Amino acid sequence: MINPLDLTGKHILVTGASSGIGKATAIYISKLGAKVTLVARNEKKLEDTLSKLEGEGHSVYPFDLKQVEEIEGLINNIVSQKGALNGLVHCSGIATMRPLSMTRTAFLHDMMLLNFYAYVELIRCSSKKNNFTEGASFIGISSARSISGDKSQTAYCSSKAAMDAATRCMAKELATKKIRVNTVIAGFIKTAMYDMFVGNAGEEAVNSYILGRQYLGMGETVDVANAVAYLLSDAAKFITGTGLIVDGGFLS
């Protein structure tokens, strides 16, 4: 028997590993054999994720990724202590909704810091000589919102579209280093972020909107984790510079 998603011995950095998609991804890829390094701000929650991982060699690096200038030091630390990266998954993200009338530059900037600047900086630093291994796979969690806009989502949608655009550029540039770069374009997934969205937009509106468009129903974190595992694995060795849509039909 073969396991095309086998990640045995691969060192994968997962941001946002304290909650939702990042947490589920970390747990899932550990079951596929990966050695996972967990990053987010909340150390207690990271420890909880750590306790749920299978296998050995995992570790926790509490860090605020909005401190974009410090990311280089973080990556250097992780690589020197845990070894070069076979992969990186940027699941940290915020999705604050704000009407255009309140979307001032400072707010846009704050959204970009984590969703976009940190993503590019993580990849910039991880793609430096000796920080990655041949065949490495870097992944960002983008959103169906990068393609389909909505009221009060100018900042969020733009940050995810920027992530997708940068992915296409970085994939071309890093191909010579044998690094692949992709995003997973996720639909609505049941997490804390989704609950916040429902709290703000109202349950009825959300239900009719989601059930109407996302016709496979509500997504689960494991649906995204599966797609991430695939993109990390050698089964996806011919896939780069693209966004894998995992949205229960939302965009169709």
Added chain:
Amino acid sequence: MTTQEKLAMLEEIMELESGSLNAGTKLEDLEEWNSMAALALIALMDEEFNKILTGKQIKEFKTVQDILDFME
């Protein structure tokens, strides 16, 4: 910050004529009090008052006075 200044902020996020709100105004009587205004209010509380307002708390607001109280 005076009550007048706070009312002016609320008028601005709902795009109401200045002077059209008072503390006793019932939110359900305001056509402009909708989901966009609620999100704008969350942003206003965050930026001007350093307070986190949730969708759940917003549902409990009945009058403009309830919002003013939250701003304290």
